[in-house]
Amino acid sequence: MFVQCQRLLATSLSRFSPSLTVRCISSCSPLLARNTGNNRGEKLLPPEERLGYLKAAEKRVAVFAGLSLIVGYFALKSAFSKMSSRKEEQDKKKAELAKASLPRPLVVAGPSGSGKSTLLTRLFSDNPDKFGFSVSHTTRKPRPGEENGKHYHFSTRESMQKGIDAGAFIEWAEYSGNMYGTSKKAVRDVQEQGRVCVLDIEMQGVRNLKKTDLNPVYVLIRPPSIEALEERLRARQTETEESLEKRLTIAREELDYAEGPGVFDYVVMNDKLETAYETFIGVIKKVVNLDKDEGSTPQ
Known part of the structure; x- marks a missing residue:
């Protein structure tokens, strides 16, 4: 049993x-x-x-x-x-x-009228295969001749805000009633082409960028003085007294922030254009290999 x-x-x-x-x-x-x-x-x-x-x-x-x-x-x-x-x-x-193998982005900022657009235009002309602009998003309407996806990604405020809330943007700012921003994809698209991505952004965008892990090189283009900046803006003959004063007020605030410790890696004083460009190129060569026969390897 x-x-x-x-x-x-x-x-x-x-x-x-x-x-x-x-x-x-x-x-x-x-x-x-x-x-x-x-x-x-x-x-x-x-x-x-x-x-x-x-x-x-x-x-x-x-x-x-x-x-x-x-x-x-x-x-x-x-x-x-x-x-x-x-x-x-x-x-x-x-x-x-x-990410470490990609070229570090280059952030170029400065008050309106500082001359950064002129310096960047010449940089791109002298080095056509080394740099690329990230295509920013904006909520403003296209101007004559502007193409969607080439000059800007034109978007609605609701759509852009949704992307910001979802973490798709590395920086954004509101200027003159319109939103501007740089998406992560826009930067990645340039980097994957083996080029240095250049971000031409407002100072508010710089503040937001400091909170990310993008790790760019920050370059400030500044005028020799607020008085010199005012002369340049008046010479454009595109500003009313009211809009001019507003731009100067913004410029003072931006420069106060920009001159703080550790905000920018390099500062270029744009007094005379040729001298400023030589200084600008000298800064670029410290962080980007501009050899015509080699890639744009960040240092």
Whole structure:
């Protein structure tokens, strides 16, 4: 009878976990041996009681099998979790290595009238294959001759705000009632061409950019004085007295911020154009390889 009980337990357990068969039978065997007798003539219990002990033993087997399934489930879950974490770490390292291999962006900022657009135009003309402008987004309407996707990505305020909220922009600012911003994709598109991405942005954009991990080189183009800046703006003959005063007020605030410690890596004083351009190129050569036969590798 004892041997039959062992066989019954082994058959029941094998349906759940063969690895537990020996362990569970050895656990249940003392119970069966004590209550079902043995081959040395010990008195056997009535069939009803023996059946009860067998059922109890089967329940014990079921408990062991259930625990085995639970432990196995959590072991598999833990293994898959570790594999997923390992893959995420590998993907993160790959992304970091890819980012490190890209040329560092170049941020050129300065008050309106500082001459940064003139310096950048000449830089691009002298080095057509080394630099590229990121195409900014704006909510203002296109001017005659402007093309969407070339001069700007023209957008609605609602659409642009949605992108900002989603973290798609590295910097944005509002100027004269219109929103301007640079998307992460716009910078990445230029970098993937092997060019240095140039961001010509307002000072508010610089403040926002400082909060990101873009790690650009910051260059400030500044006028020799506010008085000289006022002369340049008046010479344009595009400003009213009211708009001129507004631009000068903004310029004073921007320069106060720009001259703070650690805000800009380099400062170029634009007094005389030729001298300023020589200084500007000297700064660029410190961070970008301008050799005609080699790539634009950032230093």
